[in-house]
Amino acid sequence: MKFFEVEILLVEDNSSDAELTSRALKKKNLTERVYHVKDGAEAISFVFAEGEYAGEREVNLPKLILLDLKMPKVSGLEVLRKVREDERTKMIPVVILTSSKEARDIAQAYKLGANSFIEKPLEFDKYMSAVTEIANYWMVLNLPPW
Amino acid sequence: MKTTAVELKKAEADAPGKPVKLLLVDDREENLLSLEVVLGDKNYELIKAHSGRDALKILLSEQDFALILMDVQMPIMDGFETAELIRQSERLKHVPIIFLTANNNAPDNIFKGYQAGAVDYILKPFSVQIMQAKVAVFVDLYNKTRELRIQGEHLQKINEQMAQHAEELIRINQELESFSYSVSHDLRAPLRAISGFARLLKEGYDDKLDDEGKRILGIIGNNGMKMGKLIDDLLAFSRLGRKELEKSKVDMNELVANVLVDIEKTVKHNAKIEIEELPPATTEDTLMHQVWCNLITNAIKYSSKKTPAQIQVGCYEDQREGNIYFVKDNGVGFDMSYYDKLFGVFQRLHSAEEFEGTGIGLAIVHRIISKHGGKIWAEGKPDEGATFYFTTGKK
Numbered sequence: 086m087k088f089f090e091v092e093i094l095l096v097e098d099n100s101s102d103a104e105l106t107s108r109a110l111k112k113k114n115l116t117e118r119v120y121h122v123k124d125g126a127e128a129i130s131f132v133f134a135e136g137e138y139a140g141e142r143e144v145n146l147p148k149l150i151l152l153d154l155k156m157p158k159v160s161g162l163e164v165l166r167k168v169r170e171d172e173r174t175k176m177i178p179v180v181i182l183t184s185s186k187e188a189r190d191i192a193q194a195y196k197l198g199a200n201s202f203i204e205k206p207l208e209f210d211k212y213m214s215a216v217t218e219i220a221n222y223w224m225v226l227n228l229p230p231w
Numbered sequence: 232m233k234t235t236a237v238e239l240k241k242a243e244a245d246a247p248g249k250p251v252k253l254l255l256v257d258d259r260e261e262n263l264l265s266l267e268v269v270l271g272d273k274n275y276e277l278i279k280a281h282s283g284r285d286a287l288k289i290l291l292s293e294q295d296f297a298l299i300l301m302d303v304q305m306p307i308m309d310g311f312e313t314a315e316l317i318r319q320s321e322r323l324k325h326v327p328i329i330f331l332t333a334n335n336n337a338p339d340n341i342f343k344g345y346q347a348g349a350v351d352y353i354l355k356p357f358s359v360q361i362m363q364a365k366v367a368v369f370v371d372l373y374n375k376t377r378e379l380r381i382q383g384e385h386l387q388k389i390n391e392q393m394a395q396h397a398e399e400l401i402r403i404n405q406e407l408e409s410f411s412y413s414v415s416h417d418l419r420a421p422l423r424a425i426s427g428f429a430r431l432l433k434e435g436y437d438d439k440l441d442d443e444g445k446r447i448l449g450i451i452g453n454n455g456m457k458m459g460k461l462i463d464d465l466l467a468f469s470r471l472g473r474k475e476l477e478k479s480k481v482d483m484n485e486l487v488a489n490v491l492v493d494i495e496k497t498v499k500h501n502a503k504i505e506i507e508e509l510p511p512a513t514t515e516d517t518l519m520h521q522v523w524c525n526l527i528t529n530a531i532k533y534s535s536k537k538t539p540a541q542i543q544v545g546c547y548e549d550q551r552e553g554n555i556y557f558v559k560d561n562g563v564g565f566d567m568s569y570y571d572k573l574f575g576v577f578q579r580l581h582s583a584e585e586f587e588g589t590g591i592g593l594a595i596v597h598r599i600i601s602k603h604g605g606k607i608w609a610e611g612k613p614d615e616g617a618t619f620y621f622t623t624g625k626k
Contacts, residue, residue, distance in 0.1 A: 099420050101420070101421075101424035102420060102423065105423070105424075184416055184419045185416065186466075205419070205423065207422065207426075207459040207462070207463065208456065209430040210430075212423065212427065
């Protein structure tokens with residue numbers, strides 16, 4: 086898979102959560118085009134095609150970024166800020182998928198231009214259905230910018 | 232900068248017994264001597280200066296004079312000049328000065344003397360009684376001022392200590408809040424993995440597990456759910472602590488009706504719920520919704536084993552407390568000897584097997600009511616039901 090063909094960029098430091106999310110997406114037959122990065126720094130490298138992600142294009146534009154907030158090194162909010170600051174990447178739909186329900190985080194995410202803010206449900210069924218609903222909405226119903 | 236109670240007591244004790252210092256300024260030894268005789272037998276410490284210069288020197292090195300008695304006519308630097316210099320010192324300008332002056336040039340001198348900062352006058356030759364009385368008045372004033380100052384300092388120290396304690400309390404509270412928040416927050420991820428992967432195991436390997444294996448997996452899943460509920464409740468409790476109240480006039484009838492609609496949707500029960508007319512209250516509606524919801528859900532839960540289960544929601548007016556709202560049930564009740572555990576976090580008076588729950592519901596109710604400045608209390612008897620009362624605080 087070429088990086089520019091990735092449709093969903095999953096930014097998640099917790100490997101269990103990432104696996105659950107991937108499994109839920111598998112049910113929607115989207116896994117082929119999902120790419121998982123393990124922290125904010127890697128997410129930035131991916132989007133801006135730097136380092137190991139350098140390739141044919143100067144930026145990689147997924148149709149959706151599923152972004153966790155609390156991550157080591159570079160936080161989700163920092164990733165969001167970087168993505169929104171750059172003319173080339175500012176339109177990528179970004180959905181925050183996090184354990185936090187802190188009013189401060191929610192406000193900050195929207196201020197920085199998040200398209201949606203979803204709290205990770207604790208219960209398995211709810212988690213699975215939340216992820217499939219997100220995928221269905223953003224990948225099927227929603228018209229992406231490119 | 233902590234001051235102990237012992238130190239403060241010591242400072243207080245120092246005040247009254249200590250002799251009071253007076254500065255006597257005169258160029259003539261015999262005048263000083265006569266002042267010493269007149270003021271000698273009191274509890275005064277008399278310090279003598281033979282010139283204005285001498286007086287200033289003493290004032291620079293020694294402190295806490297209650298009064299200065301100063302002759303006006305002195306060579307080189309007279310009393311007025313000396314007084315003006317004394318007045319220029321921030322530390323000394325409040326020390327009262329009594330000028331001693333000869334009768335002959337009185338009116339002119341008096342004016343000059345007050346300008347220089349004298350607080351009183353005594354004409355020479357002076358009467359012993361008047362001298363003693365005047366000095367006594369100033370010494371008394373000095374003592375009272377000193378006492379007042381010590382008390383003021385004492386009070387200030389107490390205030391500072393209180394402010395320190397308050398600050399510390401706020402800091403500890405904040406730490407506790409953020410601790411419980413981050414703990415419960417961070418607990419969610421591994422928990423999601425535990426129950427999530429238990430489910431995946433069940434779904435993907437069901438045919439490979441025997442009954443015992445399935446039972447064990449069920450226990451894992453169930454406990455995961457319970458822990459999830461605990462964490463969510465703890466988070467809600469923690470969030471409450473940091474929330475600012477937004478009060479408005481709330482129609483309690485409407486609120487309780489909404490609560491009942493919510494309850495009917497989520498809780499299966501056979502209780503007969505009777506609702507009386509409720510007066511409005513000035514509260515935050517979402518929090519008050521939570522209070523009613525928790526209390527009524529509790530009433531339903533703990534009366535679920537009774538037929539018929541009866542719940543009464545009402546309000547009465549009390550002269551001292553104002554409107555007292557209540558929720559009464561005929562359920563299992565509780566033993567009043569465990570009353571102190573009723574509103575504690577994670578405290579339960581029934582086992583989870585008997586009645587499910589996390590033990591946070593009433594702690595949340597208690598916190599909401601306390602935040603409003605209201606009161607909450609309860610009465611109960613084993614097997615005869617419980618009644619929870621609350622007020623919503625002053626308007």
